[in-house]
Amino acid sequence: MRALIVGVALLFCQVAEVLAAPTQAQVDAGRRLFARCTNCHEVGPGARNGFGPQLNAVVGRKAGSEPAYAYSPALKNARFVWNEQNLVAFIRDSEKVVPGNKMRFLSFMSEKQAAEIVAYLRTQGAPTPPPKK
Template identity: 55%
Template sequence: MSLIMGHARAADSAADIAAGKVAFAACASCHQVGPQARGGFGPQLNGILGRKAGSSPDYRYSAAMASSKLVWTEASLTAFILDPGKTVPGTKMRFFSLGYDEKRIAQLIAYLRTQPPAN
């Protein structure tokens, strides 16, 4: 199932979520999730799907990200992970750990979907 092509997703399996948690380890040096998550080197990612890009109040975004019109969907987040600079020219984010592995990115997004917005 392609996220890049925008196809609808099937319900996330426990295996996909578990694999996504493992994939998140590549993100964890900059980003946090969970009840105590805060912005640090990168913004916290709780409730990222459906959130306007550049809107987490506990992180100082680049001007490019703060002024972008992006809303994080599966497709936009996948595109951003694949090529941050192409998706938001001028972003501070540099990320290459997941490569071009669409399945691994889908698993990461399945995991992130389990992280509710911070209160």
């Protein structure tokens, strides 16, 4: 039991370290891992909503609030703001965090990997509006 507690504490420290002050290596690892997310989500200049919402400036955004994205009723009614901890939890098990949401990503990644994705997302600023036609 003690070994389990020590192991969980060490893992928590690793995740907390990535979230508190990510290194460039952690951000780069998150960028590579985010490739798994690009079938549904975009980031960067000109990012648009697709099958999933664009994720620029997601940290600090109210859940279910990206304009012009058709969220599930569960996420529309979520009453929290995305922070690093709940994003990591959502990446790991979206159904546990927001039951009834429509994200269907079967995560096989560790807490540390999910934290690295969040470290990368923290580097993605506000969305750029699409060009005027």
